Amino acid sequence: xxxxxxxxxxxALRTRIESGELRPGDRVPSENQLVTQFGVSRMTARRALLxxxxxxxxxxxxxxxxxxxxxxxxxxITQIRNIAEEIRQRGHLHSCRVLGLETLVTDAAxxxxxxxxxxxxxxxxxxxxxxxxxxxxxxxRYVRAQLAPGYMDxxxxxxxxxxxxxxxxxxxEADQTVEAVLPGQAVAAALQMxxxxxxxxxxRRTFSHRGVVSLAELWHPGERYRLGSHIxx
Amino acid sequence: xxxxxxxxxxxALRTRIESGELRPGDRVPSENQLVTQFGVSRMTARRALLxxxxxxxxxxxxxxxxxxxxxxxxxxITQIRNIAEEIRQRGHLHSCRVLGLETLVTDAAxxxxxxxxxxxxxxxxxxxxxxxxxxxxxxxRYVRAQLAPGYMDxxxxxxxxxxxxxxxxxxxEADQTVEAVLPGQAVAAALQMxxxxxxxxxxRRTFSHRGVVSLAELWHPGERYRLGSHIxx
DNA sequence: AAGTGGTCTAGACCACTTG
DNA sequence: AAGTGGTCTAGACCACTTG
Numbered sequence: 001x002x003x004x005x006x007x008x009x010x011x012a013l014r015t016r017i018e019s020g021e022l023r024p025g026d027r028v029p030s031e032n033q034l035v036t037q038f039g040v041s042r043m044t045a046r047r048a049l050l051x052x053x054x055x056x057x058x059x060x061x062x063x064x065x066x067x068x069x070x071x072x073x074x075x076x077i078t079q080i081r082n083i084a085e086e087i088r089q090r091g092h093l094h095s096c097r098v099l100g101l102e103t104l105v106t107d108a109a110x111x112x113x114x115x116x117x118x119x120x121x122x123x124x125x126x127x128x129x130x131x132x133x134x135x136x137x138x139x140x141r142y143v144r145a146q147l148a149p150g151y152m153d154x155x156x157x158x159x160x161x162x163x164x165x166x167x168x169x170x171x172x173e174a175d176q177t178v179e180a181v182l183p184g185q186a187v188a189a190a191l192q193m194x195x196x197x198x199x200x201x202x203x204r205r206t207f208s209h210r211g212v213v214s215l216a217e218l219w220h221p222g223e224r225y226r227l228g229s230h231i232x233x
Numbered sequence: 234x235x236x237x238x239x240x241x242x243x244x245a246l247r248t249r250i251e252s253g254e255l256r257p258g259d260r261v262p263s264e265n266q267l268v269t270q271f272g273v274s275r276m277t278a279r280r281a282l283l284x285x286x287x288x289x290x291x292x293x294x295x296x297x298x299x300x301x302x303x304x305x306x307x308x309x310i311t312q313i314r315n316i317a318e319e320i321r322q323r324g325h326l327h328s329c330r331v332l333g334l335e336t337l338v339t340d341a342a343x344x345x346x347x348x349x350x351x352x353x354x355x356x357x358x359x360x361x362x363x364x365x366x367x368x369x370x371x372x373x374r375y376v377r378a379q380l381a382p383g384y385m386d387x388x389x390x391x392x393x394x395x396x397x398x399x400x401x402x403x404x405x406e407a408d409q410t411v412e413a414v415l416p417g418q419a420v421a422a423a424l425q426m427x428x429x430x431x432x433x434x435x436x437r438r439t440f441s442h443r444g445v446v447s448l449a450e451l452w453h454p455g456e457r458y459r460l461g462s463h464i465x466x
Numbered sequence: 467a468a469g470t471g472g473t474c475t476a477g478a479c480c481a482c483t484t485g
Numbered sequence: 486a487a488g489t490g491g492t493c494t495a496g497a498c499c500a501c502t503t504g
Contacts, residue, residue: 004472004473004474005473005474006473006474030488030489030490031489031490032488032489040474040475041474041475041476041477042475042476042477043276043473043474043475043476044473044474044475046490046491047473047474049490054287060489060490061482061483061489061490062481062482062483062489062490062491063481063482063483063484063488063489063490064482064483064484064488064489064490065483065488065489065490066489066490175461176461177459177460177461178411178433178459178460178461179413179433179455179458179459179460180412180413180414180431180432180433180434180453180455181413181431181455182430182431182455196429197415198413198414198415198431198432198455199413199431200411200412200413200433201413209287209289220413222412222413222414222431225412226410226411226412227410227411227412228408228409228410228411236492237491237492237493238492238493239492239493263469263470263471264470264471265469265470273493273494274493274494274495274496275494275495275496276492276493276494276495277492277493277494279471279472280492280493282471293470293471294470294471294501294502295470295471295472295500295501295502296469296470296471296500296501296502296503297469297470297471297501297502297503298469298470298471298502299470299471
């Protein structure tokens with residue numbers, strides 16, 4: 001349940017779009033129809049449609065209506081690669097196991113890491129990404145509930161969290177750190193690697209125009225993963 | 234003249250920000266103050282502030298007010314940092330020990346790694362960079378003699394190889410990979426770290442307009458070094 | 467207690483597209 | 486002429502921050 005009316009309406013429309021019930025080019029309910037359907041004022045219905053348009057899910061034309069936007073090109077940022085796409089580009093099979101899903105509230109430590117206030121609602125997902133059935137990435141992600149309603153209802157074996165997040169809260173900025181560390185027992189077990197072999201760990205914080213969206217820890221077996229980049233001045 | 238009220242307000246605030254009258258961190262008029270100043274309703278004043286926040290010019294906090302945002306840093310991962318500058322920027326002492334210097338000729342393996350023909354003359358330097366006398370980076374570098382004559386005569390305790398190379402063969406391109414690995418005996422000893430602790434290893438190939446200039450391996454104790462980057466779309 | 471931004475209402479007039 | 490989105494008003498209650 002969303003805390004606000006406009007978020008409720010946005011989520012309802014988003015679900016209909018993502019399920020395929022509403023396809024690109026289809027007209028979505030008008031502001032006045034949403035007023036009736038959801039029992040809100042027009043300004044509230046309007047806000048839902050405006051924000052979906054901002055996120056790139058709708059296009060709106062005065063006198064005509066609001067329409068589901070064409071599937072956007074996936075490359076919003078080339079620097080941050082989606083692990084699933086990366087694996088598929090190598091011609092390999094990507095699969096994903098969901099190890100955990102929970103809802104929690106920021107304590108002091110988490111608030112500091114994320115740059116948020118204490119007591120804000122978060123989702124947390126813990127996933128394992130495999131390349132040809134060999135573990136490649138252990139992903140632990142905190143997501144700001146407010147900016148990504150519906151996160152907990154996603155099927156992450158079909159679409160990565162990144163893909164969902166870039167749809168609901170398009171990336172405007174990110175910062176990340178890369179470290180070499182030893183894995184803990186749990187991470188080593190998940191990645192099927194010894195605890196005395198190094199991991200490449202990426203800690204990445206992503207932002208949309210509405211602020212921090214998520215904080216992800218991505219652990220990779222040092223043996224099986226390298227980070228490449230090309231620089232053009 | 235703007236056609237709409239909210240655009241008029243936005244333009245007025247933007248002018249004050251861009252002129253420097255309002256500086257990063259300064260509070261801008263509240264919604265209610267704008268209502269009085271511009272003779273509009275609060276929803277209209279609000280829209281002006283919201284859109285400026287979306288554009289990244291303002292940050293807004295409930296209970297506090299709206300403030301001119303900090304100038305966005307334009308740093309990107311496309312930046313190759315000089316280890317000496319990086320250390321000095323932290324306000325620490327950089328020092329460097331020359332562990333080895335030699336001249337050699339590419340064999341088959343080296344030719345492949347560098348993307349050169351066999352039998353080309355190379356310089357090789359092996360250095361240790363310290364931060365406040367604690368080892369931070371072990372640097373092994375192959376340099377194409379043809380493009381960097383005089384390399385062997387440099388005093389690397391005064392200027393890093395990067396600094397010299399960027400002067401004689403300006404960087405046009407680079408590719409690099411980042412890995413988590415265990416150090417060998419020699420590297421661990423140089424870095425004063427145990428052999429069972431991970432290293433962050435960067436392998437970087439640099440190009441000038443005349444082709445490959447150098448290939449560097451940069452080893453860092455995982456404990457003491459992290460790689461940060463900021464991405465702006 | 468006073469001020470801030472966040473959400474929401476129930477209206478209004480308008481420009482625009484279509485049938 | 487009927488419906489759409491675009492702009493705007495004058496209120497309301499709320500959560501949050503500070504003095």
